Amino acid sequence: MLLPNKCSIREVNKDCVNPPKYVITVVSNNDEFMLGITCEKHKTSVSSKIGSLQNDGKIPKGRIKFENLKSVQTDCIRGDPDDLIQL
């Protein structure tokens, strides 16, 4: 799987163009779903955003994980990192 080369966060009306630093996944029922990738700047805000998406039932409940992009083996993670996360 190829990862996008920029942060998957979209602020009010513009996409973030920072280089990504972490892969965001949620671990649920022994499955790991990729939600997107984020730069250093958006790590905190995306984390709280994901929490509220989980409360709304829009994404699976589970533990949110930030993994350093360089250490991630993407072939064992499912998901579509092309989706942007709207803040």
Ligand SMILES: [Zn+2]
């Ligand atoms: Zn960003």
